Amino acid sequence: MTLRQLTSPGPIRLEFTMDAQPPLQLDTLVRVLKERRWVLRGTWDGQAIYAKLFAGKEASRYATRDADGVRRMLAAGIRTPALLWQGTLHDGTQLLAALIYAAVPNAVNAAEAYSVEPAEGRYALLALLVEALAAQHVAGLCQTDLHLKNFLLAEGVVWAIDGDGIRQRTLSRKQAHLQLAELISKLQVLDQMQWTQRLLDVYLHARGWPRSLTAAQVLAWGQQMKTREVEHYVTRKIFRTCSDVTWQQTAQSVQAVSTAGGLHPTDLPALEVAMHVGQTLKAGNTCTVGHTQLQDQPVVIKRYNIKNAWHALSRAWRPSRAAASWQNAHRLQYYGMLTPQPMLMYERRYCGLRGRAYFVSAFSPWPDVLTFFQQSRDPALEAQVVEQLVMLCYQWYLLKISHGDLKGSNLQVTDQGQIVVIDLDSMRQHHCAQMALRAHARDLRRLLQNWKPDSSLYNALVDRFKTVYPDHTPLTLAGISI
Structure with missing residues (x-):
């Protein structure tokens, strides 16, 4: 095995023979910047270590800069793992600049x-x-x-x-x-x-x-x-190969595969077969959703259909809705909010023009919020879910994020009372404060439409919104009586 074959974090077995030194044994890939830098965990001379390996024309410069920074911290009395060895290694295909650092126990x-x-x-x-x-x-x-x-x-x-x-x-x-x-x-x-x-x-x-x-x-x-x-991450980084994503592009397709999802690149027939043998959750003209297995993993595949030639022409030039879902799932994760793990995004291409597109996410087994409140017999957990709903909306308000369709089926509840957000292709993060305010008011209005006015749940949500939001402007715009 060579470093070029290591593309995603996880267990490995790799050993380097070092002149006049004990062998370097590496068992875990921690982080990778493809064909440029690898961070690995292992042992050296009986000691737990982390190794940083650099490749390419600038390898020596990057390794030296890293080592110099550590020496500056050590000289200043800043706690940092000791640099045990600096030099060069060869993995059979390329020369590497290498740094070996002591691992910090229980860190x-x-x-x-x-x-x-x-x-x-x-x-x-x-x-x-x-x-x-x-x-x-x-x-x-x-x-x-x-x-x-x-x-x-x-x-x-x-x-x-x-x-x-x-x-x-x-x-x-x-x-x-x-x-x-x-x-x-x-x-x-x-x-x-x-x-x-x-x-x-x-x-x-x-x-x-x-x-x-x-x-x-x-x-x-x-x-x-x-x-x-966040904008750099969701508009650029996840649409190329990086530590989080493997990107593949041909004349007929492009696809992005999450390194955290456990899938590897696929093809169109495999996606279609998976949808055919799975359970159809939604069969619409513009979107088909199925719960199925892909590469032995439970997933949800959302296929964005092309209705006719005019629809194909209108979608060919714009980012696909699959790309929007891929982007927004990563956006929510970056902000620390729950959404099913985005696993794969696939677009058909014709001479560079976009066609049918697919978004694959992990299957989320939780009930939607409507089902949760209908079935729950735990008042404390229900109160927690009300709190989670309100605080999720308040975070979106602060971040100028709008979901676009807050019907109950797009919000799931875990057994710990946390909210999982799905159906992300209409989500936006606004740059204009006024547009964000209006969109947020529409989200609140749509959320409250899930329950009848003056019902106990409706009133509990409204009361908590009034307490949490220091500025009641979005509540007033949403039609909430103050």
Whole structure:
């Protein structure tokens, strides 16, 4: 096996013979940037390690930059895994620049820890990260690729990793505040609203600075950064090969396959056979939805049909609805919201023009919200679902996201009372505040139409909307009496 054959994270078996050194044994691919960089876990000289392997013309420069960043952090007393070895390796087909780092025992990256911690635990974690960021700034170091995955947590201690983004730089106060805003931008929007002031105070205390700007300014900077980051991810990154996606394009088709979904690239006959043998959930003129098996996995395939020649002509030039679903599923995941895992997007092409398209997602077994409330006999869980519905809508309001069709069948409820969102081809994230406000009001109005006015559930939702939304303008536009 060579590195070029490793395209998605997971277990592997790879060994390198090293001159005058013990062999390097690698058992897990952690991250890959195709044909450029691999991060792998394994053992070396009896010690647990992580190896970074670089290929291509710039391999030596990238490896040196990474190692130099780690040396700067070590010199400044910043906790970072020790660099055990730097040199070159050969995998049989190409020369690689290699770095071997000591693994930190019992460590988890901060993004994973943040995703599973309860609210107060998340705040404590974030306060530690802000203190670590302040320590870097005090040492004259700047992280140019700042995100939660560049920190590890082990037994209440923060470790900084990824020296590639570390630069020796003395920041002005505004630049330092912008770095703090960038870190805060990685949080869920509700946490940003709740904790920006407290995290700003943590940073200022660590630096010994007086308060010279408001939390609202830091929050605004962070939200601008997040919007740009998400747009880059959902409009560019997932439509090419990257660590999350394998992209294939021919004269007859294009397809994107999620590396997290467990599928591999397929073809049109396989998709059609899978739909034919599966259970049809919807049979419409423009869209057919089926629950089936694809490559031995339970999936939902949504086929966007072409009705006639005029419809084909109108769709040929525009991004397909499958591409919109693919994009919006990744958008929700990026924001930390639940939607079935997007697994594959396939478009037929004719001389570059788009034809029939397919969107494949993981099968979600949960009942829709209407069925949940009809069958539930648990008042506490019902109250939690009402809360989840309202908070989901409020997050969309803050992010200027509209779903476009909030009928009950497009919202599912897990057995923990969380909301899973499906049918994403009409979802949009608006740039214009007024358009976002009107679209959000339509979403609220459509959501409430699922229940009769003055029913107990309708009233519970309305009461909670009034409590959660500090500005009642969208509620008024939705026809909710204030």
